[in-house]
Every structure is written in structure tokens, then in C-alpha cells.
Amino acid sequence: MKSRENLIQFGLLIIALSTIVILLLIALFILKEGLPIILRVGIKGFICSTHWSPQQGQFGILAMIIGTAWITAGAILVSLPLSLSCAIYLSEFSTPKVRGTLKPIIELLAGIPSVVYGFMGMVILFPLIRNYLGGAGPSILTASVILGIMILPTITSIAIDSLQAVPHSYREGSLSLGATRWQTIRMVILPAAKTGILSGIILGIGRAVGETMAVIMIAGNSVIIPKSLLDPVRTLTANIALEMNYATGDHRQALFATGIVLFITIIILNIIAHTIARGGVEK
Amino acid sequence: MLKPIFWEQVMKKILFVGTAITVFILFFIIFYILKNGLAVVDMEFLLSSPKDFGRAGGIFPCIVGTIVLSLVAIIIATPLGVGTSIYLSEYTRESKLTSIIRFGTDCLAGIPSIIFGLFGFVLFVVYLGLGWSILSGGLTIAFMILPTIIRTSEEAIKSVPDYYREVSLSLGGTKWQTIVKVVLPSALPGIVTGIILGVARSIEETAIVIFTAGSVLRIPTSLFDSCRTMSVHFYILAREGISMENAYGTATILIITILLINAFAYWLMHRLMAKYS
Numbered sequence: 001m002k003s004r005e006n007l008i009q010f011g012l013l014i015i016a017l018s019t020i021v022i023l024l025l026i027a028l029f030i031l032k033e034g035l036p037i038i039l040r041v042g043i044k045g046f047i048c049s050t051h052w053s054p055q056q057g058q059f060g061i062l063a064m065i066i067g068t069a070w071i072t073a074g075a076i077l078v079s080l081p082l083s084l085s086c087a088i089y090l091s092e093f094s095t096p097k098v099r100g101t102l103k104p105i106i107e108l109l110a111g112i113p114s115v116v117y118g119f120m121g122m123v124i125l126f127p128l129i130r131n132y133l134g135g136a137g138p139s140i141l142t143a144s145v146i147l148g149i150m151i152l153p154t155i156t157s158i159a160i161d162s163l164q165a166v167p168h169s170y171r172e173g174s175l176s177l178g179a180t181r182w183q184t185i186r187m188v189i190l191p192a193a194k195t196g197i198l199s200g201i202i203l204g205i206g207r208a209v210g211e212t213m214a215v216i217m218i219a220g221n222s223v224i225i226p227k228s229l230l231d232p233v234r235t236l237t238a239n240i241a242l243e244m245n246y247a248t249g250d251h252r253q254a255l256f257a258t259g260i261v262l263f264i265t266i267i268i269l270n271i272i273a274h275t276i277a278r279g280g281v282e283k
Numbered sequence: 284m285l286k287p288i289f290w291e292q293v294m295k296k297i298l299f300v301g302t303a304i305t306v307f308i309l310f311f312i313i314f315y316i317l318k319n320g321l322a323v324v325d326m327e328f329l330l331s332s333p334k335d336f337g338r339a340g341g342i343f344p345c346i347v348g349t350i351v352l353s354l355v356a357i358i359i360a361t362p363l364g365v366g367t368s369i370y371l372s373e374y375t376r377e378s379k380l381t382s383i384i385r386f387g388t389d390c391l392a393g394i395p396s397i398i399f400g401l402f403g404f405v406l407f408v409v410y411l412g413l414g415w416s417i418l419s420g421g422l423t424i425a426f427m428i429l430p431t432i433i434r435t436s437e438e439a440i441k442s443v444p445d446y447y448r449e450v451s452l453s454l455g456g457t458k459w460q461t462i463v464k465v466v467l468p469s470a471l472p473g474i475v476t477g478i479i480l481g482v483a484r485s486i487e488e489t490a491i492v493i494f495t496a497g498s499v500l501r502i503p504t505s506l507f508d509s510c511r512t513m514s515v516h517f518y519i520l521a522r523e524g525i526s527m528e529n530a531y532g533t534a535t536i537l538i539i540t541i542l543l544i545n546a547f548a549y550w551l552m553h554r555l556m557a558k559y560s
Binding site: 003005008009011012013015016017018019020022025026029030033059070081082083084085086088089090093102104105106107108109111112113114115116117118119120123124149152153156179180181182183185203204205209210211212213216217223240241244255256259262266267269270273274 | 287288290291294295298299300301302303305306308309312313315316318362363366367369370374383384386387388389390391393394395396397398399400401402404405406409410421426429430457458459465477483486487489490493517518520522528530534537538541542544545546549
């Protein structure tokens with residue numbers, strides 16, 4: 001009986017290690033396919049060059065890195081004011097009933113497929129931008145607005161949870177000292193919930209960096225260094241998805257190398273989120 | 284002395300407006316798609332095959348493809364996910380190992396689908412020679428939804444009160460018997476919630492499917508056939524401008540399915556939590 005229990009425990013341990021094994025397998029295969037080209041071109045030549053013309057054997061992804069950075073920054077700028085006001089309002093000003101209804105609804109909306117968001121950019125934002133701001137439509141601006149909306153549910157939901165996790169005694173202490181609700185929020189609750197909200201924002205950044213299909217539909221995908229918000233750009237993810245089905249040889253390796261850059265970025269973001277969250281718990 | 288109260292009023296209004304905008308945008312998207320799509324959807328749209336690359340006809344093969352692909356993913360991911368959550372919540376205290384497993388799960392949850400797609404393409408499609416097939420796609424999607432299932436099941440297992448376990452153990456049940464006969468049945472609604480959320484995520488997925496399962500527009504007859512899911516079909520219709528009408532129709536079915544699935548999952552989890560708290 002005892003040995004059977006031990007066997008089961010051992011089996012479960014092996015299963016529990018599966019996520020780690022999968023993570024390592026992903027890293028291994030992406031590295032195996034992509035690393036040779038990085039070593040040949042040099043890290044600097046790969047990351048710091050803006051020349052991407054696979055036919056001529058030029059593989060520089062700086063334009064894509066810049067494209068990704070612009071769109072992600074834009075998405076956060078669009079998303080933060082809305083998601084934070086939503087979270088603060090629902091957590092601190094609304095009745096529990098309103099919060100109990102709206103929070104699950106907002107979370108349900110996180111389930112809308114990303115291609116639908118991309119499609120909304122095409123049919124709603126393209127004409128608006130063409131008519132009022134000029135340009136063709138596909139641009140940093142379009143992609144930022146759509147991605148910003150896409151990550152709204154993620155950030156809002158985590159921020160509400162962090163605000164709700166602040167002990168009630170904090171609120172009561174501050175209010176009993178004569179502070180208004182807003183003063184309490186600004187000086188007591190937000191600082192206490194800061195770590196949770198920050199890790200939510202970082203998860204949102206991760207989603208924006210990693211989004212592929214929606215971005216392909218609305219960012220324009222030109223390999224250029226953008227000069228204005230209305231210029232089309234290509235992201236790292238789009239670069240992989242657009243060229244993978246016909247790439248061979250060095251070109252294919254370069255796409256996997258693009259994947260390596262993406263993978264490392266995401267892991268770093270996760271480490272930051274993890275460290276912030278743990279710091280919050282220890283405090 | 285009026286100032287702080289004044290600010291309170293101003294901020295409250297600003298926050299309210301922000302909330303209203305957020306909720307409005309999200310509702311607008313659903314409303315807009317349904318408004319344009321519901322007219323296209325009828326039984327024929329659901330049950331007939333596409334003609335002329337999707338310009339006419341229905342989406343039946345895509346519905347079949349979506350169902351089969353998520354089923355395969357779930358069948359692979361469920362034992363791994365539930366096993367992991369049992370190990371994490373029943374067999375260990377918080378240690379170095381569990382924190383590594385948790386970190387691995389978080390990282391896996393954050394990895395963009397395009398990376399899963401690349402990985403599944405090299406490992407399953409090319410290296411193991413499975414080709415663009417339901418099996419390659421299902422395996423890759425299973426890896427992507429694993430974190431969702433682990434987290435939800437763990438939460439469900441943890442919500443089972445300790446005295447349930449104590450009673451079983453004091454009656455002479457072994458640890459495994461306690462888990463199988465007491466803990467898992469009590470946590471079942473929560474575990475099912477995790478699986479349902481996993482189904483929803485695999486229905487939404489586009490990039491992985493294109494990279495590992497392909498986009499062949501035929502009803503699959505074996506696990507080694509390529510298939511096209513509704514998300515992929517919608518993407519191709521919209522991006523290549525094949526048929527806006529059918530794109531709206533497909534998006535309508537997609538959104539209704541996902542919202543129903545998510546709402547059901549939420550209701551199930553809510554019931555479980557209410558029962559034990």
C-alpha cells in the first residue's frame with residue numbers, strides 16, 4: 001500500500017514537471033533553429049541593423065523592434081487611463097452589486113478572439129483615420145488603439161483584485177482621520193495595491209508585445225522606421241507570421257531568431273512581474 | 284476646506300466616465316458584430332460547406348474543425364493540468380520546487396501564441412513528421428492551455444475544506460483514496476471550469492492553428508488531416524477581403540460561442556466558491 005502511494009506521488013511529480021519540460025523544449029527548439037544565424041550575423045548585426053531583405057541575405061530586425069516598442073507603448077497609453085479608472089471606480093466607489101455584475105462581464109470580454117479586435121480596427125478605425133487624419137489607415141495609431149482596448153480586461157481585472165485585496169482597516173483608518181474617499185485612494189489604497197497593479201500592467205505589456213494576428217490586420221506591416229503615428233510598421237510577431245510559410249534556409253533561421261528575441265523579452269517581463277508580485281507579498 | 288471634497292467629486296466623475304467608456308467600447312464590439320452578422324446566420328450557414336473559398340455557402344467544416352481540435356487539445360491537457368494541480372496543492376508544501384513550477388506555469392501562460400506556433404511547427408509538423416494536422420495542432424494548443432487548467436483546478440482543489448480530507452484520512456483512507464474519492468469529486472465543478480476555459484482559449488486561437496494544423500477547408504476524416512477552425516476562417520475571409528458578409532457571420536458564431544462558454548464557466552466556478560465559503 002505504501003509503495004503504491006509513493007509511486008503515485010512520483011508519477012504526479014513527473015506530471016507537475018511537465019510545464020517546466022515544455023518551457024525548456026520550446027526554448028531548445030527555438031534556439032536550435034534560430035541561434036546559428038544570430039551567431040553568423042552577430043548579435044549587433046541582427047538587433048541593431050535596420051536592413052531586412054532576406055533575398056539579399058540581410059537580416060536586421062531593428063525596424064521590427066522599434067515597431068513593436070511603439071505599438072506597445074501606444075497600447076499602454078490608451079489602456080491605462082481607462083482600465084485604472086474602471087478598476088478604481090468599481091473597487092472604491094461602486095456598490096458591491098454593481099462590481100459583482102460588471103467585473104465578470106469585463107472578464108468575459110477578455111474572451112473575444114483577437115482576430116475580432118483586429119477586424120474592428122479594419123472596419124471602424126481605418127475609415128475614421130482616413131477621413132480625419134489622412135494616411136491609408138493601417139498605422140501605429142490604429143494598432144495602439146486596438147491593442148489598448150484588447151488588454152483593457154486583463155489590466156482592469158487584475159487591478160480590481162489588487163485594490164480589493166487591500167485590508168478594510170486601511171480604508172477605515174484613513175477615513176476616520178478625516179480624509180476624503182479620494183485622498184484615501186490616492187495616499188493609502190493605491191500605494192498599498194501598487195505591486196499588484198504593476199504586475200497586471202506588465203502582463204498587459206506582455207500581451208501587447210506577443211499579439212500577432214490582430215496586429216497583422218491593422219499595423220500595415222511595412223519594414224520602415226516610423227516618422228509619425230500614422231506610418232505603418234511591422235512588429236516582431238508579424239514578421240514571423242507573414243514570412244514563415246515561404247521562408248527557407250537562412251531566411252527561416254532569421255525568423256526563428258526573431259522568435260528568440262520575442263521569447264527572451266517575454267521571459268524578462270515575466271521575471272519582472274514575478275519579482276514585483278513577490279516583493280508585494282513579502283511586504 | 285472645500286477643496287478636498289471638490290476634488291473628490293471631480294475625480295469620482297472622471298473615474299465614472301472612464302468606466303463608462305470601457306464598458307461601452309467592449310459592448311459596442313459585441314453589438315456591432317452581432318448587428319452585422321446575425322442576418323447572415325441561419326441553419327444553412329451552419330450546416331453547409333463553403334463554396335468559392337468562402338464567398339458563398341456556410342462554415343460547417345470549420346465548425347467541425349474547431350470542435351475536433353479543441354477536443355484533442357483538452358484530452359491531452361486535462362490529465363497534465365489536473366495532475367500538476369493535485370501535486371501542487373496536495374503533495375507539497377511551498378518549496379523551491381513548487382515556486383519553480385509556479386514560475387514555469389506563469390511563463391508558459393505569458394508566451395505569445397506565435398512562439399507556440401513556431402515550436403509546434405518545428406517539433407510536431409517537421410521533426411516528428413506529423414505534418415499540418417489536427418494532432419500537431421491539438422498537441423501545441425494543449426501546451427498553451429495547460430496554465431489555465433492548472434491554475435483553475437488548483438484554486439478549486441484548495442477551496443475544498445480541510446475537514447473533508449481529515450474525515451477521510453481518519454477513517455483509514457490513504458492519501459490517494461482521499462484525493463480520488465473525496466477531494467476531486469468536491470472540486471469537480473472548478474476543474475470542469477478550468478477545462479471549459481481551456482476550450483474557449485483554443486477556439487479563440489488563430490496563429491497556432493495556422494502554423495500547426497494548417498487551413499485546409501475540408502471536413503477532416505482523421506487526426507492526421509489538416510483542418511480550418513472558425514477563427515482561422517474568419518481571419519482569412521476578413522484579411523483577404525473574400526467576403527465581409529460571411530466574415531461577420533463567422534465572427535457572430537465565434538463570439539456567441541465564446542461568451543456562452545465563458546459565462547457557463549463563470550457560473551460553475553461561482554457556485555463552487557459559494558458552496559465552500
